[in-house]
Amino acid sequence: MKKIITYSALAIMGLGMVNVAQAGDAAAGKVKSAICIACHGADGIGTTNMNPNIAGQKEAYLAKSIKAYRDGVRNDPMMGAMAKPLSDADIDNLAAYFSSL
């Protein structure tokens, strides 16, 4: 029994690793993007001169930037607050969505 549990746990961990390597889910990202569009636009084009365009940006770069704001590696009061509650999966999905625009 113990062995089965160990193998199952390993299998689940393995699946998790596959997920990390996979690209985000743009459809799920679109749902989450509701809070972003006030500043970055529904089309991913910034709504003011201070809000950067993120449409069509490389997915990996978007994910890296948002994680950097969340983790305090990159500092901006606005984006830090926006990124704080996001999980890695949320961020990957948002990156996939805005990259696809």
Ligand code: HEC
């Ligand atoms: C209140 C306005 C506001 C909201 C809401 C907002 N952002 Fe931002 N975002 C900014 C500003 C301003 C910057 C530029 C910050 C800087 O100078 O580093 C930025 C920067 C970024 C960058 C970096 C762009 C680059 O070229 O490096 C990404 C990616 C990003 N935001 C994604 C998001 C996502 C995804 C959301 C929704 C979860 C979001 N933002 C919500 C204002 C906002």
